[in-house]
Amino acid sequence: KAGVTQTPRYLIKTRGQQVTLSCSPISGHRSVSWYQQTPGQGLQFLFEYFSETQRNKGNFPGRFSGRQFSNSRSEMNVSTLELGDSALYLCASSSGPNGGELFFGEGSRLTVL
Amino acid sequence: DQQVKQNSPSLSVQEGRISILNCDYTNSMFDYFLWYKKYPAEGPTFLISISSIKDKNEDGRFTVFLNKSAKHLSLHIVPSQPGDSAVYFCAASGGTNAGKSTFGDGTTLTVKP
Numbered sequence: 001k002a003g004v005t006q007t008p009r010y011l012i013k014t015r016g017q018q019v020t021l022s023c024s025p026i027s028g029h030r031s032v033s034w035y036q037q038t039p040g041q042g043l044q045f046l047f048e049y050f051s052e053t054q055r056n057k058g059n060f061p062g063r064f065s066g067r068q069f070s071n072s073r074s075e076m077n078v079s080t081l082e083l084g085d086s087a088l089y090l091c092a093s094s095s096g097p098n099g100g101e102l103f104f105g106e107g108s109r110l111t112v113l
Numbered sequence: 114d115q116q117v118k119q120n121s122p123s124l125s126v127q128e129g130r131i132s133i134l135n136c137d138y139t140n141s142m143f144d145y146f147l148w149y150k151k152y153p154a155e156g157p158t159f160l161i162s163i164s165s166i167k168d169k170n171e172d173g174r175f176t177v178f179l180n181k182s183a184k185h186l187s188l189h190i191v192p193s194q195p196g197d198s199a200v201y202f203c204a205a206s207g208g209t210n211a212g213k214s215t216f217g218d219g220t221t222l223t224v225k226p
Contacts, residue, residue: 004156031212042117042202042218043157056213090156094212101147102214104156 002027004105006091012111018079021108025072025093031055032074033102034066037088046089049074078110086112116140117205119217127225132190134220136203139184143205147214148177148188151200160201161188193224 005024013019025032033056034046045058049068066076072093078085088109092102118137126132134148144165149157163170163177163186170177176189190197200221204214 033212033214035216040218042119043204043214043216045213045215048212050212058213092156092212101159101162102149102157102212104149104158106154106156 004091004093004103006089006105006108008108009106010109010111012113013081014113015081015083017081018077019081019110020075020077021089021091021110023074023076023091023093023105025074025091026103029093029095029103030072031094032068032072033092033094034074034076035090035092036060037090037107038086043090046076081112083112086110114139115218116143117203117215117217119201119203119220121220122218123221123223125223125225126193128195129192132188132193132197132222132224134188134190134201134203134222136186136188136217137184138186138205138215140205140207140215141184142207143215145206146177146179146186147204147206148175149202149204149216150197151202151219157202190222193222195224195226198222198224 031050033048035043048056052068068074088107090107092104147162148160151157179186200219202219203217206214
C-alpha cells in the first residue's frame with residue numbers, strides 16, 4: 001500500500017510569490033491534514049479536509065488556503081509569500097472521520113528568499 | 114498559549130536503559146493522545162496512542178502512561194536502542210479524530226551505544 005506522497009519535495013521561492021503544494025493520501029483515506037514545521041518548533045496545524053470539506057482550520061492568516069478533490073488528493077496554497085513562511089509543510093492522512101493516528105508524508109521543504 | 118508542552122528539548126540515555134519522555138497538556142477537552150517518532154528528512158511516524166479512558170497502553174518496548182488529573186503523559190522505552198534515536202512528538206486531540214491534533218515541540222532522544 002503506497003504511503004502519503006507529497007510534491008514537490010523541495011522548492012525555493014521569493015517574497016511575494018505564491019506556491020502550491022500537493023498531497024496524495026493513502027488509498028482509502030478520506031481525511032487529509034496539513035501541518036507546518038519550523039526549526040525548533042513543533043507541528044502547527046493548518047487545516048483538515050474530509051470528503052472535500054474543510055473540517056478544521058488552524059490559526060494561520062488567509063494567505064494559507066487549501067482544498068481537497070473528489071479523489072481525496074489535496075493541495076495547499078500560500079499566496080504573497082513571506083520570509084517566515086520558510087518551513088517544512090507536512091501532509092497527513094487518516095481513515096477518518098475518527099481515524100485515529102495520522103500517516104505523514106515526507107514533507108515539502110519551502111525556502112522563501 | 115501552548116496547549117501541549119514537552120519541556121525537555123533533548124534526552125540522552127545509554128543503550129539498554131530506560132528512556133522516559135514527558136508531555137503536559139492544558140486543554141481538558143483533549144481525550145486522545147498519540148506519540149510520533151521522526152527521523153531527519155522523513156515525516157513523523159505513529160508510535161503509540163492512548164485514550165483518556167485508559168491510564169496505560171503498552172506495545173512491545175513502548176508504554177504510554179496517562180495521568181488525567183495531572184494532565185500529564187509519558188512514554189517509556191525499555192530497553193532503549195540506538196535506533197530509537199529520533200525526535201519524539203507528543204500530540205493530543207479531542208475525540209479519536211486525530212486530523213486536528215495539537216503537537217508539542219518535540220524531544221530529541223539520543224541513545225548511546
